[in-house]
Amino acid sequence: MILILKTGATDDQIDHVIERVEALGLQAHLSRGTYRTILGIIGDEDKISEDSLRAIPGVAQVIPVLPPYKLASLDAHPQRSVVDISGVKIGGGHLGMIAGPCSVEEPERMDRIAEATRAAGANLFRGGAYKPRTSPYAFQGLGVEGLKILRDAGQKHGMPVVTEVTDPRNVEIVSEYADMLQVGARNMQNFVLLTEVGKSSRPVLLKRGMSATIQDLLMSAEYILSQGNSNVVLCERGVKGFDSCTRNLFDVAAVPVLAGLTHLPVIVDPSHATGRPDLIPACALAGLAAGADGVHIEVHDQPEVAKSDGPQALLPEQYADVAERMRKMAELLGKTISPPNPEAAA
Structure with a gap:
């Protein structure tokens, strides 16, 4: 899952997002760009909901990397079913x-x-x-x-x-x-x-x-x-x-x-x-x-x-x-x- 933070998000807001993610046993990887700051989340994403992440101050957008239909997904099951x-x-x-x-x-x-x-x-x-x-x-x-x-x-x-x-x-x-x-x-x-x-x-x-x-x-x-x-x-x-x-x-x-x-x-x-x-x-x-x-x-x-x-x-x-x-x-x-x-x- 990827979090795109709002333009102008403060260091305190970024730290709070990271603390919230790590408290759930997930890893947070911070990437600061010229115009955007992005936070990559690695781990069991089922432990955290997209809605709760969007509610954190400073978060602009939440982008799931894996589709919500995990069992039906081709990524999870590369071999075609018969x-x-x-x-x-x-x-x-x-x-x-x-x-x-x-x-x-x-x-x-x-x-x-x-x-x-x-x-x-x-x-x-x-x-x-x-x-x-x-x-x-x-x-x-x-x-x-x-x-x-x-x-x-x-x-x-x-x-x-x-x-x-x-x-x-x-x-x-x-x-x-x-x-x-x-x-x-x-x-x-x-x-x-x-x-x-x-x-x-x-x-x-x-x-x-x-x-x-x-x-x-x-x-x-x-x-x-x-x-x-x-x-x-x-x-x-x-x-x-x-x-x-x-x-x-x-x-x-x-x-x-x-x-x-x-x-x-x-x-x-x-x-x-x-x-x-x-x-x-x-x-x-x-x-x-x-x-x-x-x-x-x-x-x-x-x-x-x-x-x-x-x-x-x-x-x-x-x-x-x-x-x-x-x-x-x-x-x-x-x-x-x-x-x-x-x-x-x-």
Whole structure:
């Protein structure tokens, strides 16, 4: 940590800052320049807070050298993490191909969509059994029955399943049926929920909040990591913008930015980012070109009757086309798409 002292700070003020730092068992190194005096602090910075340092007379600015997301930081973990979801790997050159409807629907439909996406090359099947909706009157999901339907479809076609958990009280039951727990954009800063999924043994897909900064996302990941769950995949799914041409603003630059800050895998969700099927293929490929470790796409065989988010879903044949293009992109980039392991799926 570095302290920049105010111009004109007195010797007594400087001595007081040094005494305060050393009283906590840290070392203080003083550097006097022509215009500025800087104090470098070495040691366990957790022993002192930035706010308490700013309150000391004579201190102008406090600059942390290490990021606050220590466990998620690339500095603390130089080797890229690879997350294993019941045999399907994401990160370290392995791509996650997540596909499926927004909401879990009737078993026959889920079976058809799982079969089609699996045949197209998807290695993870998704669907929401619990749906956080803006309106309390909108479809909220099938709950436990939906979890059973999702699991059965995934097992039949040998695909691990991903589903959203919206309530800390449901983490245990969702973990019984799902291979990966999703924390959605609306819950990215639900710290109680993050703590609970951090205590679970299931890998976690953490989506960026609609108004969240990159640091906000990494701090949310830190909550999960701090509870002992190191299997976290980050997802860029678009942030709020001012232009109504797309549902959200697809921040493709977030992918390489995150790659420079964290060891955690990063995937993209062009379905929620754009809300437009015509833009999904281009944005999916752009995400991979930017270095994403996977792509999350919503697929439905009859979008006009979908329980939720039908207008942004690709038809199975459209997904097959973009999946083939993503496979070629993966080959070009030297990455692999690990096939599902039917025996490992929950």
